Amino acid sequence: xxxxxxxAFAPPDRRAANDPATSVPTALREKVRRLERANSVQxxxxxxxxxxxxxxxxxxxxxxxxxxxxxxEIEAGPCPSGRVAPHDGAALGxxxxxxxxxxxxxxxxxxxxxxxxxxxxxAPALSSWFDPARLLMVTAHRDDDxxxxxxxGLRCPGIAAVLGETRAADPxxxxxxxxxxxxxxxxxxxxxxxxxxxxxVCATRWRIASAPxxxxxxxxxxxxxxxxxxxxxxxxxxxxxxxxxxxxxxWNDETHCLAVVPQALHGSPGSHFEERLVG
Amino acid sequence: MRLADARALLPDIIxxxxxxxxxLRLIEAIxxxxxxxxxxxxxDPMGGALADDIERTCSAGGFGGDAGLLLxxxxxxxxxxxGEAGERALLADLVTRLAxxxxxxxxxxxxxxxxAWALARFAERQADLFCPSRGQRDALGSLPVEGLRLDPPxxxxxxxxxxxRIGDLYPMPRAPLVRRFGDQPLNRLDQALxxxxxxxxxxxxxxxxxxxxxxxxxxxxxEDIAAATSRLxxxxxxxxxxxxxxxxxxxxxxxxxxxxxxxxxxxxxxxxRDNPKLMKLFEERLGELDPGFGVELMxxxxxxxxxxxxxxxxxxxxxxxxxxxGVDGTIDLADRLALRLGAENVVRLLSRDSHLPERVQVAAAxxxxxxxxGAWRRVASLxxxxxxxxxxxxxxxEVTAFVPDDPPSVFHWxxxxxxxxxxxxxxxxxxxxxxxxSDGTHPPAGTLPPVRDYYRVEDDDGGRxxxxxxxxxxxxxxxxxxxxxxLHGFCA
Numbered sequence: 012x013x014x015x016x017x018x019a020f021a022p023p024d025r026r027a028a029n030d031p032a033t034s035v036p037t038a039l040r041e042k043v044r045r046l047e048r049a050n051s052v053q054x055x056x057x058x059x060x061x062x063x064x065x066x067x068x069x070x071x072x073x074x075x076x077x078x079x080x081x082x083x084e085i086e087a088g089p090c091p092s093g094r095v096a097p098h099d100g101a102a103l104g105x106x107x108x109x110x111x112x113x114x115x116x117x118x119x120x121x122x123x124x125x126x127x128x129x130x131x132x133x134a135p136a137l138s139s140w141f142d143p144a145r146l147l148m149v150t151a152h153r154d155d156d157x158x159x160x161x162x163x164g165l166r167c168p169g170i171a172a173v174l175g176e177t178r179a180a181d182p183x184x185x186x187x188x189x190x191x192x193x194x195x196x197x198x199x200x201x202x203x204x205x206x207x208x209x210x211x212v213c214a215t216r217w218r219i220a221s222a223p224x225x226x227x228x229x230x231x232x233x234x235x236x237x238x239x240x241x242x243x244x245x246x247x248x249x250x251x252x253x254x255x256x257x258x259x260x261x262w263n264d265e266t267h268c269l270a271v272v273p274q275a276l277h278g279s280p281g282s283h284f285e286e287r288l289v290g
Numbered sequence: 291m292r293l294a295d296a297r298a299l300l301p302d303i304i305x306x307x308x309x310x311x312x313x314l315r316l317i318e319a320i321x322x323x324x325x326x327x328x329x330x331x332x333x334d335p336m337g338g339a340l341a342d343d344i345e346r347t348c349s350a351g352g353f354g355g356d357a358g359l360l361l362x363x364x365x366x367x368x369x370x371x372x373g374e375a376g377e378r379a380l381l382a383d384l385v386t387r388l389a390x391x392x393x394x395x396x397x398x399x400x401x402x403x404x405x406a407w408a409l410a411r412f413a414e415r416q417a418d419l420f421c422p423s424r425g426q427r428d429a430l431g432s433l434p435v436e437g438l439r440l441d442p443p444x445x446x447x448x449x450x451x452x453x454x455r456i457g458d459l460y461p462m463p464r465a466p467l468v469r470r471f472g473d474q475p476l477n478r479l480d481q482a483l484x485x486x487x488x489x490x491x492x493x494x495x496x497x498x499x500x501x502x503x504x505x506x507x508x509x510x511x512x513e514d515i516a517a518a519t520s521r522l523x524x525x526x527x528x529x530x531x532x533x534x535x536x537x538x539x540x541x542x543x544x545x546x547x548x549x550x551x552x553x554x555x556x557x558x559x560x561x562x563r564d565n566p567k568l569m570k571l572f573e574e575r576l577g578e579l580d581p582g583f584g585v586e587l588m589x590x591x592x593x594x595x596x597x598x599x600x601x602x603x604x605x606x607x608x609x610x611x612x613x614x615x616g617v618d619g620t621i622d623l624a625d626r627l628a629l630r631l632g633a634e635n636v637v638r639l640l641s642r643d644s645h646l647p648e649r650v651q652v653a654a655a656x657x658x659x660x661x662x663x664g665a666w667r668r669v670a671s672l673x674x675x676x677x678x679x680x681x682x683x684x685x686x687x688e689v690t691a692f693v694p695d696d697p698p699s700v701f702h703w704x705x706x707x708x709x710x711x712x713x714x715x716x717x718x719x720x721x722x723x724x725x726x727x728s729d730g731t732h733p734p735a736g737t738l739p740p741v742r743d744y745y746r747v748e749d750d751d752g753g754r755x756x757x758x759x760x761x762x763x764x765x766x767x768x769x770x771x772x773x774x775x776x777l778h779g780f781c782a
Contacts, residue, residue: 027550090751097706097753097780103678104782117620130679130780134639134651137678138666143639147620148653149627160627169620221782223752226712233712233748236782262782264675 022217037249051134061112061198067271068240071256073247074214077109080196081214082189085109086203088241099204101221101238103132104140104262106174106202108269111140113198115172119164121157123148123177139264145171149188158184165191165199174200180207189213209244222259236262237272301773317357320393321493322551324359325543326587327380328366329496334358334407335395358410360403360490370448378420400426403490405481408437408456427483431457438478444471452610456482471633497541497591508547508584515544515581515588519572522590530598536561539594540568544579545587552579557633558625559657561596567622574629624656641669645719647778649681674717677748677756677779684776687757694763694771697745699756703777708749715745716759746781754781 060076062069069075077083085106087099110118118141122131134143151157157177164173165188173192185201189212192199201213209216218241224234241257259272296303307752317333323332334357342443370379381399388395398409400421403681412433413419421429430437433456435448453459459467459479467476501522511516519542530536541555543552556571562660628636640661644650648667670676688702697713720741742758756779764772 014768087325090753092751094706094751097703097708098755100677100678100780100782107678119623127683128681128685130681133647133677133680133779134666135647135670135673136676136782138670142663143641143666144663145660146639147624147656148637148639149631150629150637152635160631162622163626167619167623170623221752221754223750224712224748231712233714233746233754233781236754237752238782239752251475253557 030220034203063109063112063269065258065260065269066257066273068242068259071242071245071248071251073249077112077198078214078247079113079198080193082185082192082199082201082212083109084201084203084209084213084216084244086206086216088206088239090217090220091239095205096220098130099131099202101236102202102204102219104236105137105217105219105238105240107132108262109198109200110172110174113172114141114145116145116169117147117151118145119147119161119167119170119173121156121160121164121173121175121177123151123154123157123179124133139267152177154179154181154184158188161188161199162191165195165197168195170197172198172200174202176202176204178203178205178207180209182211186212207240213244214246215242217241218243225261231261235264238262292566313357317359317621317658318493319550320343320388321359323527323545323549324361324384325494325551325589326502326545327384328361328363329494329591330364330490330498331494332490332492333362333364334360334655354675355721358407358566360407362403362490362492363399364461374422375376378684381420383561387549392640400429402482403488404424404439404478405430405484407439408433408482424484427460430482431455431460435459438482440475440478444475448475458763473775497593498595499526499535499537499592501529501591502587502589504587505585508586510581510584512581513621515579515585516573518578518588519576519590520586523565523568523572526590526592527563530563530592530595530738533595534598535562535595537568537592537594537721538562538596539592540572541591541593542575542579543589543591544581544585546582547584547586548582550582551581554579555593556625556629557594558641559628559655561598562625563598569744570622571625571629601703621656630744641665645722647676648682649720651680661772674744675714677754677781680756680779681777684758684778687775687777689757689775697747698757698775701777704754708751708753708755709751710747712748713745714747716743718743719758756778756781 034065059076059080060072060074062076063072070080085102087096087102089282120132124131131148134146137143137146149157149160151160154177157175157179158181161173161175164170174186188199188201191197206218222237222239224237226232226234239257240258240260241255242251243255245251260269261272262269293305296305321331321333330770350382363377363743367376367380370376370383377399387414387599396410396412396413396419398406398419398421399408400406401423405421405426408657409421410418413429434459435453435456436445437456439567440448448454453462455478459475464476477486481488503518503522505518509518522542523540526537526540536562537558539555539557541553542707544552546552554575558568558571558576563570624636633655636656638656638658638660640652640654640658642650642652689698690700691698697715698710700707702708702710718741740761743762744756744758744762747755749758755777757775758778759773759775766772
């Protein structure tokens with residue numbers, strides 16, 4: 012049993028400490044989480060969490076960032092109009108952004124081709140987030156093989172992160188992936204082109220939909236990519252005021268910077284989201 | 291003899307249709323079995339050449355009648371005993387084992403393939419089947435001239451001339467023989483006597499490295515097979531170390547008591563002689579092997595080896611440390627994945643100098659040299675914005691545009707209308723005229739290569755797409771525009 016300093020049990024932020032109703036469950040949750048994780052993190056010798064670089068989101072996440080050694084799920088959400096998203100380009104971009112934050116080392120990308128209309132990830136675009144030379148692409152034609160390949164990757168010391176692209180939701184496989192990730196301190200990401208039943212064991216679950224971009228005034232050009240990001244599950248993190256915290260993000264391809272769009276600048280047709288924003 | 295003639299002579303004759311393909315399969319199975327004696331096994335070309343033609347097969351010694359196998363046992367007989375005793379023991383072992391399976395055969399051993407061929411077919415006494423070293427001249431002298439593997443017309447003329455024994459040719463002057471019959475008779479004679487080399491082309495390329503393990507009692511348990519594999523592997527790795535090589539491919543063959551052979555192989559992405567790692571790869575495959583009624587012999591061979599490059603392959607690259615150096619186990623992971631999923635399914639991505647989006651990204655084997663650090667970034671910075679997903683085949687879309695050369699206002703894809711509110715473009719990408727077309731022809735000189743105009747568009751739902759029009763807007767004779775629109779990718 013690792014020795015845990017008493018300060019580790021301190022509530023992470025002042026608001027929770029001041030409020031007696033939330034401080035006890037928060038402290039307890041924090042304690043359980045530390046006990047669960049301290050072992051694996053100490054063994055792997057890697058950082059326990061990697062910040063996303065967005066203060067508003069990192070504040071909600073445990074240890075101020077995305078946990079390495081956990082399973083994270085990323086799914087493409089529906090369009091602002093409620094229609095099923097025609098593609099998961101935005102979700103893939105967000106997944107690539109996350110992958111770029113983990114490293115150094117090889118990134119194992121396992122995917123199951125979707126038949127005739129298969130659209131594999133395109134490396135020139137991925138190079139905005141990480142060097143595609145780090146990629147090891149694996150194509151599996153069965154879900155069993157895909158989960159097996161991901162698990163093998165999680166056990167390999169040279170792997171920085173493992174991503175699996177599949178529509179299948181297999182609770183046993185999810186549990187195994189989560190355990191393997193925890194044991195080796197390597198993050199496992201599941202990318203879903205369509206919303207799927209959640210894996211109960213995932214540490215975080217994100218839903219990303221493309222949002223209308225902002226043109227140069229007076230022109231009708233495509234601006235910097237904007238994503239509507241929802242944090243739908245945050246297992247070890249701080250509870251947020253909103254049921255599902257949601258942000259409008261903008262990816263600047265020139266400065267390689269992902270940032271929350273200030274609320275005052277929401278001039279786009281997707282404004283009906285605004286009431287659900289967390290300030 | 292025709293079937294009708296045979297029936298007239300013997301009315302209750304039992305007839306069975308000839309199956310040259312089944313015969314060939316049997317011969318190949320026996321040839322595979324013979325790998326236990328030597329890796330250098332060939333199916334007698336005299337039989338193989340005739341296998342297609344059943345009419346000639348029976349008359350001239352092909353399959354069905356007397357098919358043959360040629361084994362080069364040079365350097366293999368010491369496993370059965372010293373010197374000539376070992377050679378005799380090998381021959382006796384071969385005949386007994388085949389006889390045990392109800393296969394009647396005649397096996398002869400001689401210094402040359404030609405002499406052994408003639409002895410196996412025409413020797414009159416059992417003792418003559420083994421021809422001692424350099425004794426083929428005496429042994430062949432009394433055999434009929436058919437034993438020289440001559441073409442039927444030459445053979446017929448020889449018989450007419452009264453040249454019935456091979457020995458009859460020994461005193462003949464060579465020059466007139468060549469003038470009369472061409473090179474063949476003397477070449478065949480020289481090959482049989484050993485003055486002219488006759489290479490045997492093996493059925494399977496014999497591996498450079500090979501270890502074998504024979505069992506006194508047949509084994510069948512999976513644990514025993516794994517233990518035997520481990521021992522073979524240790525012996526083979528010692529051979530690798532002495533020769534300074536590493537294996538790229540290893541093959542294990544199980545020789546079962548019923549005479550059949552089961553094989554499986556593993557491949558590695560770089561020369562490997564690490565015993566535990568190779569064993570781990572084998573463990574994946576051993577389960578597929580079927581020991582049947584028992585295994586009496588196992589052979590581990592390395593058909594493909596490469597010079598050993600040492601443990602320090604490359605200095606770790608700061609940006610791509612894992613896969614480039616392979617010291618951290620990534621290469622071994624790739625090997626394990628490739629073994630189960632197939633080597634073509636475990637790849638890394640290399641960039642290619644090309645303007646066509648679908649040609650820029652190329653999947654390469656893990657063993658290939660990885661892209662230099664930053665190479666992808668350079669590729670990306672030269673081009674415009676690129677989609678995060680690229681469709682393997684561009685999908686045709688229906689498009690409405692107010693002005694022909696403008697980006698479309700609406701496009702229909704998979705039964706959904708996407709109203710375009712923002713668009714970037716066009717980015718014109720011309721086809722590469724210096725590359726031959728897919729059918730290998732070059733476009734005629736003077737014609738313009740087809741161009742594509744790419745647009746990055748955003749629909750009213752915020753979805754971003756990559757569309758292109760295959761050529762400039764033009765009206766055909768019937769008033770329809772010639773250019774079509776395609777969807778090629780999805781942007782972030």
